[in-house]
Amino acid sequence: MATYDTLGTTYARTRRPDPRIAARIHAALGNVTDVINVGAGTGSYEPARTALAVEPSKVMLAQRPPGSAPAVQAVAEHLPVRDDAADAVMALLTLHHWTDPAAGIAELRRVARRRVVVLTWDQRVFRERFWLVREYLPEAAAFDDTRAIPTDRLAELLGGAREEPVPVPHDCTDGFAAAYWRRPHAYLDAQVRAGVSLLSQPGEDAIAPGLARLADDLATGRWHTRHAELLTRDSFDVGYRLLVADR
Template sequence: MAVYDTLGTTYARTRRPDPRIAARIHAALGDAEDVINVGAGPGSYEPASPRTLLAVEPSRTMLAQRPPGSAPAVCAVAEHLPLRDDAADAVMALLTVHHWTDLAAGLSELRRVARRRVVVLTWDQRVFRERFWLVRDYLPQAAAYDDTRAVPTERLAALLGGARLETVPVPHDCTDGFGAAYWRRPHAYLDPEVRAGISMLAQTGDNTLAPGLTALADDLTTGRWHTRHTDLLTRDTIDAGYRLLIADL
């Protein structure tokens, strides 16, 4: 069973693509005429069909949430892409590489099927741990879980044969509910549906997170959180460590 057969049930509601992040991803894809989306989930950030030739996703739960009119999709894994060499101008893999069982094999496959460019969205765990108050102050167990699966950007770049890095700021009203999306809306992390759409929280589990969530709830009730994070309340974006890697082949 794929990880997201159990974790992905709320994605259609909580993981809606953010247009500002979409603009960064589409700019990274450049003038690629055709694109393959690996680890595609429900299709967030895919260029509109027919520009996206194919989506590859191992979870049938996620495939079932793809909206009508999406690109064709196949149930398969990154490590064994059912595609010929040089199948498309560009291949994209967004917030997915940390779930792969064989990172080197998966990235090798991306390079094999891309003619010109590979675009990977990931995060720098060092920055995430240091700058994101949720894991730093309340849920260190989730940070510890991410320590076991986060891939250093330097390693990703090396396996891609070299890549340039771009910072992806997180807007304060981000519509895509990934890990740091609610950095200025802390009450959201108390919502079980929101947590179910964030793999680091869903896979760590509510029992483990309970003490930290209780502390967060108390700090929100008393106003301590707002006093502690006054500097965040007027900011439009933060750098929580999310990075685009762009590899030209």
């Protein structure tokens, strides 16, 4: 996740935790006594019972707010804690940045006494349902094809897991890739894009033509005509999934 030394510079401003998604994550964790957050970033969605945050990027660690859980700079593939170190381990929208996801998942299982909770996305659903990558930025989707891990493969690595959909609220405060599905103008904002690896890592030159088409469709009203049905929805399942594995 070294890319977050550059990608993460504005993360705390554009990636504020959404309380509705937080409620789903905390419900998935259940009544565990302590939690280790792997790929913790700035600390979004950490419950009060978080015992340790693990994050490789100094830039992200520097943006953790005062009073956050203790944090250590390390990678998922080599967690600096003993076996069965915490009741639960969580890893939220981070696996696609790991060098060796299988090794990282093995580490999550090693340190969790009771439960592992992973927030990820189903790339097949994401490609099919999310208009931004389907209609304007197939180049970005192709970039994610190389790093997205199928949820059935993740469940297998976790030793079995239940899968829960995480619909995205129309006014989601956490600016991840599909957060603005009902607010298309947001994707024309460079600061918003800077906090989304899907949009920042392929490079501005790669996505500029698609963004130009989006800007034109918004100016002419074509986008609103084409996606009128979306404007009636309060939330949308774009493929984000919680995987919950009991040890």
